[in-house]
Amino acid sequence: MAEPLLSVRDLVVEFPTRRGTLRAIDRVSFDLKEGEVLGMVGESGAGKSITGAAIIGLIEPPGRIAGGEVRLRGERIDNLPPDRMRRVRGRRIGKVFQDPLTSLNPLYTVARQLTETIRTHLDVNEKEARRRAIALLDRVGIPAAARRIDDYPHHFSGGMRQRVVIALALCAEPELVIADEPTTALDVSVQAQIIDVLKEICAERGAAVMLITHDMGVIAETADRVAVLYAGRLAEIGPVRDVIKEAEHPYTAGLMGSIPTLTQTSDRLVQIPGSMPRLNAIPTGCAFNPRCTKVFDRCRVERPDPIDRGSGRQVACWLYDRAEARHD
Amino acid sequence: MLAFIIRRIAQSLLVMLVVAAVSFSLFRFVGDPISSMVGQEATMADREALREALGLNDPFLVQFARFVGNALQGNFGISYRLQQPVMELILSRLPATLELALISGIAAFAFGVTLGVYTALNRRGWISSGIMTVSLIGVSLPTFLIGVLLIWVFAVELQWLPSFGRGEVVGIGDWWRTGLLTESGRRSIILPAITLGLYQMTLIMRLVRAEMLEVLRTDYIKFARARGLSNRAVHFGHALKNTLVPVITITGLQLGSIIAFSIITETVFQWPGVGALFIRSVQFVDVPVMAAYLMMIALIFVVINLIVDLLYYAVDPRLRVERGSARH
Numbered sequence A: 001m002a003e004p005l006l007s008v009r010d011l012v013v014e015f016p017t018r019r020g021t022l023r024a025i026d027r028v029s030f031d032l033k034e035g036e037v038l039g040m041v042g043e044s045g046a047g048k049s050i051t052g053a054a055i056i057g058l059i060e061p062p063g064r065i066a067g068g069e070v071r072l073r074g075e076r077i078d079n080l081p082p083d084r085m086r087r088v089r090g091r092r093i094g095k096v097f098q099d100p101l102t103s104l105n106p107l108y109t110v111a112r113q114l115t116e117t118i119r120t121h122l123d124v125n126e127k128e129a130r131r132r133a134i135a136l137l138d139r140v141g142i143p144a145a146a147r148r149i150d151d152y153p154h155h156f157s158g159g160m161r162q163r164v165v166i167a168l169a170l171c172a173e174p175e176l177v178i179a180d181e182p183t184t185a186l187d188v189s190v191q192a193q194i195i196d197v198l199k200e201i202c203a204e205r206g207a208a209v210m211l212i213t214h215d216m217g218v219i220a221e222t223a224d225r226v227a228v229l230y231a232g233r234l235a236e237i238g239p240v241r242d243v244i245k246e247a248e249h250p251y252t253a254g255l256m257g258s259i260p261t262l263t264q265t266s267d268r269l270v271q272i273p274g275s276m277p278r279l280n281a282i283p284t285g286c287a288f289n290p291r292c293t294k295v296f297d298r299c300r301v302e303r304p305d306p307i308d309r310g311s312g313r314q315v316a317c318w319l320y321d322r323a324e325a326r327h328d
Numbered sequence B: 001m002l003a004f005i006i007r008r009i010a011q012s013l014l015v016m017l018v019v020a021a022v023s024f025s026l027f028r029f030v031g032d033p034i035s036s037m038v039g040q041e042a043t044m045a046d047r048e049a050l051r052e053a054l055g056l057n058d059p060f061l062v063q064f065a066r067f068v069g070n071a072l073q074g075n076f077g078i079s080y081r082l083q084q085p086v087m088e089l090i091l092s093r094l095p096a097t098l099e100l101a102l103i104s105g106i107a108a109f110a111f112g113v114t115l116g117v118y119t120a121l122n123r124r125g126w127i128s129s130g131i132m133t134v135s136l137i138g139v140s141l142p143t144f145l146i147g148v149l150l151i152w153v154f155a156v157e158l159q160w161l162p163s164f165g166r167g168e169v170v171g172i173g174d175w176w177r178t179g180l181l182t183e184s185g186r187r188s189i190i191l192p193a194i195t196l197g198l199y200q201m202t203l204i205m206r207l208v209r210a211e212m213l214e215v216l217r218t219d220y221i222k223f224a225r226a227r228g229l230s231n232r233a234v235h236f237g238h239a240l241k242n243t244l245v246p247v248i249t250i251t252g253l254q255l256g257s258i259i260a261f262s263i264i265t266e267t268v269f270q271w272p273g274v275g276a277l278f279i280r281s282v283q284f285v286d287v288p289v290m291a292a293y294l295m296m297i298a299l300i301f302v303v304i305n306l307i308v309d310l311l312y313y314a315v316d317p318r319l320r321v322e323r324g325s326a327r328h
């Protein structure tokens, strides 16, 4: 099998606080293949953004990667010296931020922000950088890009600004794009368009995407595989179609129950009772055990590691442990 | 843009009119101008004649209109104390004050911004902590104490710099006499400039530091980092410009207070400027000079305010948007 584009192994991210160290990401592992779209879902605070920040090396101190490793095409990038990591950011891994209203520098034109980024990473002159910037803006769907490029961010609407942000994330031709809730801050009417643009342009360029979202509907339509995070741990990962058709982890099943689909009307929304534990109060054993309908003794004592279920699927739940199956 | 300028100018005129009213009322409420002008031996009839001749018996509004009319022509009457036209007196003293204010203003801005940026970027370093501690002292020590301390150390003990006066001055044009072109003049301005600028510098430094830290937390800075821009580009290209937008306003206004505060510094260093002139006028209840000084300070504040607004406008493209075309 070919080497994965991105490989995250046993990633641990910790935040030292006055009342002890918080473990925001606890031994998370997953891979991304070249050109693949991986959806990442989970409740608020599950650790989706922190995972993205850890990959790109931008965890804010005093937070730090306390264990595990991140590899890009086999090369470790979690311990690179700052200047070499800087050349990975933007150039090899692009990031799309959540809120387009705040992620563009208000004092510089779109042209300046784009050409600056292009010329930081690629050896081209100003004219060529501008030509590429215009072509890219045109590609992400900015009308009259050649003229609009000299406008300031505030001249654009929210949806248009997010297109600019996507152009900025892609302008140095990265192999991987991490999009952290790229549509949450946008008007519902433009959300689908933005996701489409992002998906298409990444597909054209062969860039893989890690798409962080709350929206299972978006995942179902966009992603090849989906990873479900719960309290900083990976609950389940697998091909989208399989996971949606038959979620194996009880938490995922609960989540899937909560997306209305064409065949399921919204009055059948299943709510998982209770809420995700805070980082300083994660129960021993399986983090999900207080809310799980299938909980049994072992869940309260031992933490389940992801168990291979075949066809690229992994589930971190004791129900799927062979030892348990024998008991049944 | 034009409407904005017209509105600001109208506001400025209103402010000036109010200050004129205050200055004018000095004549009526602070001492009796007649007794200040004539000797003890003048008769009641003489006094009454002079009163009539000066128009002091006219209705209030007529007198006020006359005062404003004269002021517009630069005529503030004759100094009671020096028996010279007030305008001449002030103009002859103004270069000393403006040179001192300008030098200390420029130094305060340059050092304030540099130190502010340094302490913001090296927040945890011990040099930064040292600078911050010293700056606290700078803010809390009264100006005259700083002046006296400087004189004691650099003029009396070390004998490096002169302790008073302006040194040798040479004329530029008709009435501007400068000390900046002579060695002794330049040496003389150092201590007063430090005294006058220290407080403003600490203020600017603390403001720049706070603003910069704020800006460094914004999404657009995080996004700039995530695009792999160099620290230099992020700090000095993106963060500094955004930091300086609000700082310009405050700093510009500081220049007005520097001129106003120069009263104390000029007194301590026997600097022959308008501040020292004003203090002497107060001692002698030389109302015409006091009134003219008030008007002059107000005018300087108003003009600076106007310039700062326009500058702000030039720096921040968001303010340049014509209404209605902001979004599409």
Ligand SMILES: Nc1ncnc2c1ncn2[C@@H]1O[C@H](COP(=O)(O)OP(=O)(O)OP(=O)(O)O)[C@@H](O)[C@H]1O
Pocket: A015, A022, A024, A042, A043, A044, A045, A046, A047, A048, A049, A050, A051, A060, A063, A279
């Ligand atoms: N600077 C920090 N200090 C301490 N804890 C932090 C810090 N930043 C994040 N955390 C914690 O890390 C956990 C994961 O946060 P993260 O932002 O990754 O959540 P998320 O899954 O992206 O949620 P959301 O859907 O709300 O964006 C949260 O519990 C949060 O409280």
Ligand code: SF4
Pocket: A249, A250, A251, A286, A287, A288, A289, A290, A292, A293, A294, A295, A296, A299, A304, A316, A317, A318, A319
């Ligand atoms: S391990 Fe136990 S508690 Fe955890 S999800 Fe599986 S069944 Fe539920």
Ligand SMILES: [Mg+2]
Pocket: A048, A049, A050, A180
């Ligand atoms: Mg998040």
